[in-house]
Amino acid sequence: MPWPPSHDMKKMRRTVIISKAHFGTLADGTGVDVWTVSCGPLVLKALSYGGTVQSLEVPDRHGRSANIALGYDSIERYVAGTTYFGALIGRYGNRIADGRFTLDGMTYQLPVNNGPNSLHGGDRGFDKRVWDIEPYAKGEDTGLTLRYVSEDGEQGYPGRLTVKVDYILTRDAQWRIDYAATTDKPTLANFTQHTYFNLTGAASGAAVHDHELRLAASRYTPVDADLIPTGELAPVDGTPFDFRAGKALGHDIRDSQQLLNAHGIDHNFVLDKGITAAPEPIARFTDGTSGRTLTVSTTEPGVQLYTGNFLDGSGYRQGAGFAFETQHFPDSPNRPAFPSTVLRPGQTYRTSTVYAFGVF
Structure with missing residues (x-):
């Protein structure tokens, strides 16, 4: 798929700055920090709790910056929350049926926290852990390095x-x-990574259904009533899941039983490029109101598009943001035909995803 260029933001430069401040304290007395990274036109704030991106400031077509990431202003709301706003997700992103899988002849039971299934690593996944954070710098790039050790048996x-x-x-x-x-x-x-984006602005009050998406995926994984893949890699032709030519997120959002199952889009798309050694472009979002664009590249074979269907108005209403979670497929441990998510001693798990912002 050709990816039309956006006007770049190189003229909108800021001094590179990394700072740390206290954000809050957990019930056990553990302190939570908020790190602020400013580089070029972007400003990112991330918490040590969950590796959570609390905000991401991006300029619009007029050079006016606004936060485009949904988030909360207190640690208490993140601890109580079930929306995964901005969080790092693991050990397993997405759902595992019945919270159970078998590996090398051993069956493992995980916490069940999403109907009958385990979702996003269980009820205390990576999103509920405190990460060690230190500044990252390489050439003109800057940012944060986050580290966490998940002990044997954690969450099963x-x-x-x-x-x-x-x-x-x-x-x-x-x-x-x-x-x-x-x-x-x-x-x-x-x-x-589970950031919810709203390119108009997180505080705009606008739904994301008018955002246009172009996505290089000719197939998707249909789900059952519990949102577990059936195992089929179904063509998107003639379905609401066909974004190959580009269309608004809300254009067909209630037009199939699959969408009714999920109250909107909450599905894994099978990327045409497959697994790649370096990130390749897969998708582009555009917002006509702000002029912002978001182009996504990844090494992963799949991506979960979630249109904020279960946001309940406690901070943000339904459709206030979309998540675009690059990943291997849901329930892969129980689907041998899906790309494997098994990691063995001596191997190193590596994946990369790039969110590139522009304006038009």
Whole structure:
């Protein structure tokens, strides 16, 4: 798919700044920090709790910056929340049926926290853990390095998993996320990032249904009533899931049983490019109101598009943001035909995703 260029933001430069401040305190007395990274035209704020992106400031077509990431202003709301606003997700992004999988002849039971299923690593996944954070700098790029060790048996997963995630900002308005992990026992690894974007602005009150998406995915994974893939890789032709030529997110949002199951779009798309060694462009979002664009590149074979269907008005209403979670497929441990999410000792899990911002 050709990707039409956006006007760049190189003229909208800021001094590179990294700072840290106290954000709040957990019930056990653990302090939570908020880190602010300013590089080029972007300003990102991330919490040590959950590796959570609290805000991301991006200029519009007139050079006016606004936060485009949904978030909260207190640690208490993040602790109580179930929306995963801005969070790092693991050990397993998305759903595992019945919270159960078998690996090398052993069956493992995970916490069930989404109907009958385990979602996003369980009820205390990476999003509910405190990460060690330090500044990242390489050439003109800057950002944060986040580290966490998930102990053997945590949330039912085998193996001691050592995780490193880099949030990297570039002067040409890109946010790159590099994930890496190693294990001492066979386990699962499928990480993602759960920022909800609203290119008009998180405080605008506008729904994202008018955002236009062009997505290089000819197939998707249909789901059952519990939002678990059926195992089919179905063509998008003639369905509401066909974004190949570009259309508004809300254009067909109630036009199939699949969309009724999920109250909108909450589906994994099978990317035409497959798994790649370096990030390749897969999607572009445009917002006519602000003129902002978002182009997404990834090494991953799939992406979950979620249109904020279950936001309940406690802070943000339904459709106030969309999540675009690059990933391996949901329930892969129970679907041998899907790309494997098994990580073994001696291997290093590596994936990368780039969110590139522009204007038109």
